Structures are given as structure tokens and as C-alpha cells.
Amino acid sequence: MFEKSTWIKLPRSVLLGHGVLEDLGAAVDDLYLPGRPLVVTSPTPNELAGDRVRAQFDDPATTVVEEASFEAVENVIEVAEEVDPTFLLALGGGKPIDTAKMAAEHLGIGFVSVPTAASHDGIVSGRSSIPEGDTRHSVAADPPLAVIADTELLADAPWELTTAGCADIISNYTAVKDWRLARRLRNVEYSEYAGALSEMTAELLVANADSIKPGLEESSWIVAKALVSSGVAMSIAGSSRPASGAEHLISHQLDRVAPGKALHGHQAGVASILTEYLHGGEEGEWRSIRDALASIDAPTTAEELGVTDAEFIEAVTTAHEIRDRYTILSGGVTEEAAIEVATATGII
Ligand SMILES: NC(=O)C1=CN([C@@H]2O[C@H](COP(=O)(O)OP(=O)(O)OC[C@H]3O[C@@H](n4cnc5c(N)ncnc54)[C@H](OP(=O)(O)O)[C@@H]3O)[C@@H](O)[C@H]2O)C=CC1
Ligand SMILES: O=C(CO)COP(=O)(O)O
Ligand SMILES: [Zn+2]
Incomplete structure (x- = not known):
């Protein structure tokens, strides 16, 4: 008997181009995601684009990740349990994106990826790669519901x-x-x-x-x-x-x-x-x-x-x-x- 099966999980929307950050709110509406996001970001991306992101939502919450670690994932989960967001919005490079990806998986909610650096393919994937001591955990997680990659922002990155x-x-x-x-x-x-x-x-x-x-x-x-x-x-x-x-x-x-x-x-x-x-x-x-x-x-x-x-x-x-x-x-x-x-x- 033939018994193979495959479950392919992909982002539902990918917006890629000049100035698409301004379409973030509309892209989230299009996903039928009501309510407030918890913005998971790191210091530089928060400074560069945090306000433009938050301005597109009612009453958004924010948490800043200093480094990618299991402790950071735990912190995001704790903040999320306090503020009860409907989804996580990861803004930055691999550090906030992978942290949010893993936290979203644990919380059983979706996340939206807004990369500020085109630094590796984890910004889109359903893999979260977090270092711990001498090893690195690459774990399966759901991919982002949407990816909003503004080339104007990406081009300004180092x-x-x-x-x-x-x-x-x-x-x-x-x-x-x-x-x-x-x-x-x-x-x-x-x-x-x-x-x-x-x-x-x-x-x-x-x-x-x-x-x-x-x-x-x-x-x-x-x-x-x-x-x-x-x-x-x-x-x-x-x-x-x-x-x-x-x-x-x-x-x-x-x-x-x-x-x-x-x-x-x-x-x-x-x-x-x-x-x-x-x-x-x-x-x-x-x-x-x-x-x-x-x-x-x-x-x-x-x-x-x-x-x-x-x-x-x-x-x-x-x-x-x-x-x-x-x-x-x-x-x-x-x-x-x-x-x-x-x-x-x-x-x-
Ligand atoms: N899932 C996967 O497949 C993979 C995941 N990873 C994970 O990703 C992390 C590394 O990703 P990477 O993107 O390099 O790391 P970071 O998110 O740490 O970003 C790298 C640096 O760039 C800064 N930065 C980000 N965007 C901008 C911008 N637009 N302008 C100026 N500076 C900017 C950050 O600043 P600041 O620190 O101030 O915020 C940081 O210092 C690792 O921690 C690893 O765990 C790595 C490879 C694959
Ligand atoms: O970096 C990756 C792909 O480019 C993810 O790989 P790992 O599963 O080795 O973390
Ligand atoms: Zn890689």
C-alpha cells in the first residue's frame, strides 16, 4: 500500500519591493488577523523602523531581543502571556525573527516576518536556529504567515x-x-x-x-x-x-x-x-x-x-x-x- 504523505507549510503572502513596509497593516488585514501584535525586534531595527511598524496597528506591544538564545525565547513567551497578542510580528535580522518564530510555535499563534537585513534564508523559512552552549538547535516551526521585505530598508542595511x-x-x-x-x-x-x-x-x-x-x-x-x-x-x-x-x-x-x-x-x-x-x-x-x-x-x-x-x-x-x-x-x-x-x- 502507498503510505507517503507530505505537509508543506508556506507563507501565505510575500510582499517584496520598494516601500512595501507601508503596506504591512493592509497585508495583515488580508490575513484576517484581528487584534494587536507583539512586535519582537532587536535594538537597531527597532530604532530604524519600529515606529513605522507600530503606527499601522492599534495598541501594539513591543519586546526587544538582545541576543538569540533560549532565554530570549522564554522572555518573549512571558511578555506574550502578559499582553495576550493575536500574533507576533518579528522585525529585524535573524535574531528577532528566529526568536519570534520559536516563541510563536510555543504559544500556538502565527507570526509575520519583517526582515531589515537580507542576511540569510531563515527570514522566510520554517526553521528556527538557536544556539545553546556548544550546540545549535535547528527546530521545525511554522513559517511566517506573511513576509514583508521592503527593499528600501534592506538596501540601507550594512x-x-x-x-x-x-x-x-x-x-x-x-x-x-x-x-x-x-x-x-x-x-x-x-x-x-x-x-x-x-x-x-x-x-x-x-x-x-x-x-x-x-x-x-x-x-x-x-x-x-x-x-x-x-x-x-x-x-x-x-x-x-x-x-x-x-x-x-x-x-x-x-x-x-x-x-x-x-x-x-x-x-x-x-x-x-x-x-x-x-x-x-x-x-x-x-x-x-x-x-x-x-x-x-x-x-x-x-x-x-x-x-x-x-x-x-x-x-x-x-x-x-x-x-x-x-x-x-x-x-x-x-x-x-x-x-x-x-x-x-x-x-x-
Ligand atoms: N533559521 C535559520 O535558518 C537561521 C537562523 N539564524 C539565526 O539568525 C541569527 C543571525 O542572523 P543575523 O540576521 O545575521 O543577525 P542579527 O539579527 O543579529 O542582525 C545582525 C546585525 O545587524 C543589525 N541590523 C539588522 N538590521 C539592520 C539594518 N537594517 N541596519 C543596520 N543594522 C541592522 C543588528 O543590530 P542589533 O543587534 O542592534 O539589532 C545586528 O547587529 C543567529 O542568531 C541565528 O540564530 C542564522 C542562520 C540561519
Ligand atoms: O542556515 C540554514 C539554511 O541556510 C538553516 O540551517 P540549519 O538547519 O543548519 O540551522
Ligand atoms: Zn544558512
């Missing part, structure tokens, strides 16, 4: 946040290779649709790399569309597999080994040069990944990430320990081998 979003997308190439490898060697469930969408998203971004330049609002448009598309791929897969393979394991380890030194997408991008080399060898496509990253001003070396060679190598040799996800790094890489590959690719 340029490196946008290049981090690009690099997060470019790393989809190796994430999909790891996923296919896991299907072949471990019979892991693989979605052709999600894999193809994720790869196509990276290809389109690279094809448009010439239009990704600081001070050009079109860059934010291209990147934000790619982040939406990658988020949809994760929703179709029901996991972060289409966008997170061994390169993400290395990035998560760098967060632990060298915290706060580099942005998530930049780390995943540099790590994907190395994992592509492991997949394809000297003749593989690692140079194309490196050149694509360089063409949009993203780092391609440990030094450009601001981490030492030793920190990068430690992240590579320990990456397989943090998550039970089969990748090219499963089983581990010796320090000598890691140094050899990182040297061959010019990362160290």
Missing part, C-alpha cells in the same frame, strides 16, 4: 549583511550535494523538487551577480527573492537539508570556536569552497564557488572571515560531531587532511 545572504544562498550548491550523498549512502529521504529549487536559486543568484553591488537597491531585490525561494525549498523538504549541509556544520562550529567573528552566511560560503573540494576534488567546482563569492564581495578565506587558520581547521575537524546529519564530513576529517584541503583551496 552591505556585509546582504553579501552574507548571497553567500548563504551560494552554499546551497554543496548542501544539495550532501543531501544527494546522504540519499545514496544512507537512504535519506530526498525531494527532487526541493533539491532542484535550491540549486536553481543559487544558479539564478550567481547569474545575476553583476547586479549585486553596494548602494544598488536592485541587489536587495535579487537577494531577497533568492532567500524567499530557498525558504520555500526548505518548506517543501520539511527540513533545512536543501540549504544546510556540511558547510553549515562548519559554520555552526565556527560560531562556537570563534563566536561573533563572522556572519552566518559568510562562514557557510567559505566552508562550501572546502566541502565542494571534498566532493569533487581538484577538478571539481570549488573555483566557481570561490569566484562567485568573490564577485559579490563575500569572504573566501579564513583571514577574511576574521578567524585564525587554527580556528577554521578546528571547526572542520569537529563539524561532524554536532548533528546527526549525513554529509561529506561524516566520519570526520583528520587535521592533516583538513589543512591540506584548506591550503589547496586558498582558505588558509
Whole structure:
């Protein structure tokens, strides 16, 4: 008997473009979400756009998240239990968005995502990624009910946040290779649709790399569309597999080994040069990944990430320990081998 089933959860509305922040209230009305939001934001986005967001609702409440942590999620839940909002409205980068996503899941209410930085594909996805001690919890949560991505706001964010979003997308190439490898060697469930969408998203971004330049609002448009598309791929897969393979394991380890030194997408991008080399060898496509990253001003070396060679190598040799996800790094890489590959690719 055929017994497979799939439940794909997607945002119902995605507004993307110049000035769409002013349509936020209307977009929420369109979702038939009556009542008041609890705005979950972080300091800079609150200062930049908090008042414009609050002005579109009756009696909104606000809570400010200083860092992404389980404690922050608990705090948001506590505030929500006091003010009894009908939905959460996450305003900012990944920190407030992931915190709100996880809190909304716990509270059993929806959330609306208003990114102020096109820094990674978590702004759209149904995955919440929160660090805790030495590990990182990537948990399934409902995706946002709506995403309101104002390219005017995104274009004003520091340029490196946008290049981090690009690099997060470019790393989809190796994430999909790891996923296919896991299907072949471990019979892991693989979605052709999600894999193809994720790869196509990276290809389109690279094809448009010439239009990704600081001070050009079109860059934010291209990147934000790619982040939406990658988020949809994760929703179709029901996991972060289409966008997170061994390169993400290395990035998560760098967060632990060298915290706060580099942005998530930049780390995943540099790590994907190395994992592509492991997949394809000297003749593989690692140079194309490196050149694509360089063409949009993203780092391609440990030094450009601001981490030492030793920190990068430690992240590579320990990456397989943090998550039970089969990748090219499963089983581990010796320090000598890691140094050899990182040297061959010019990362160290
Ligand atoms: N779900 C997922 O798939 C993923 C989730 N994550 C999560 O996301 C977090 C990282 O996301 P990221 O977006 O980089 O982090 P943040 O939300 O911390 O944003 C990065 C920095 O940019 C600032 N900022 C945000 N928007 C603007 C703007 N428009 N102009 C000027 N500054 C701005 C923030 O300021 P300030 O701190 O003052 O508010 C912060 O200092 C991690 O904590 C991680 O847990 C990461 C990867 C994937
Ligand atoms: O960053 C992600 C996709 O780009 C999410 O991946 P994780 O599931 O590894 O947190
Ligand atoms: Zn990522």
C-alpha cells in the first residue's frame, strides 16, 4: 500500500519591493488577523523602523531581543502571556525573527516576518536556529504567515549583511550535494523538487551577480527573492537539508570556536569552497564557488572571515560531531587532511 504523505507549510503572502513596509497593516488585514501584535525586534531595527511598524496597528506591544538564545525565547513567551497578542510580528535580522518564530510555535499563534537585513534564508523559512552552549538547535516551526521585505530598508542595511545572504544562498550548491550523498549512502529521504529549487536559486543568484553591488537597491531585490525561494525549498523538504549541509556544520562550529567573528552566511560560503573540494576534488567546482563569492564581495578565506587558520581547521575537524546529519564530513576529517584541503583551496 502507498503510505507517503507530505505537509508543506508556506507563507501565505510575500510582499517584496520598494516601500512595501507601508503596506504591512493592509497585508495583515488580508490575513484576517484581528487584534494587536507583539512586535519582537532587536535594538537597531527597532530604532530604524519600529515606529513605522507600530503606527499601522492599534495598541501594539513591543519586546526587544538582545541576543538569540533560549532565554530570549522564554522572555518573549512571558511578555506574550502578559499582553495576550493575536500574533507576533518579528522585525529585524535573524535574531528577532528566529526568536519570534520559536516563541510563536510555543504559544500556538502565527507570526509575520519583517526582515531589515537580507542576511540569510531563515527570514522566510520554517526553521528556527538557536544556539545553546556548544550546540545549535535547528527546530521545525511554522513559517511566517506573511513576509514583508521592503527593499528600501534592506538596501540601507550594512552591505556585509546582504553579501552574507548571497553567500548563504551560494552554499546551497554543496548542501544539495550532501543531501544527494546522504540519499545514496544512507537512504535519506530526498525531494527532487526541493533539491532542484535550491540549486536553481543559487544558479539564478550567481547569474545575476553583476547586479549585486553596494548602494544598488536592485541587489536587495535579487537577494531577497533568492532567500524567499530557498525558504520555500526548505518548506517543501520539511527540513533545512536543501540549504544546510556540511558547510553549515562548519559554520555552526565556527560560531562556537570563534563566536561573533563572522556572519552566518559568510562562514557557510567559505566552508562550501572546502566541502565542494571534498566532493569533487581538484577538478571539481570549488573555483566557481570561490569566484562567485568573490564577485559579490563575500569572504573566501579564513583571514577574511576574521578567524585564525587554527580556528577554521578546528571547526572542520569537529563539524561532524554536532548533528546527526549525513554529509561529506561524516566520519570526520583528520587535521592533516583538513589543512591540506584548506591550503589547496586558498582558505588558509
Ligand atoms: N533559521 C535559520 O535558518 C537561521 C537562523 N539564524 C539565526 O539568525 C541569527 C543571525 O542572523 P543575523 O540576521 O545575521 O543577525 P542579527 O539579527 O543579529 O542582525 C545582525 C546585525 O545587524 C543589525 N541590523 C539588522 N538590521 C539592520 C539594518 N537594517 N541596519 C543596520 N543594522 C541592522 C543588528 O543590530 P542589533 O543587534 O542592534 O539589532 C545586528 O547587529 C543567529 O542568531 C541565528 O540564530 C542564522 C542562520 C540561519
Ligand atoms: O542556515 C540554514 C539554511 O541556510 C538553516 O540551517 P540549519 O538547519 O543548519 O540551522
Ligand atoms: Zn544558512
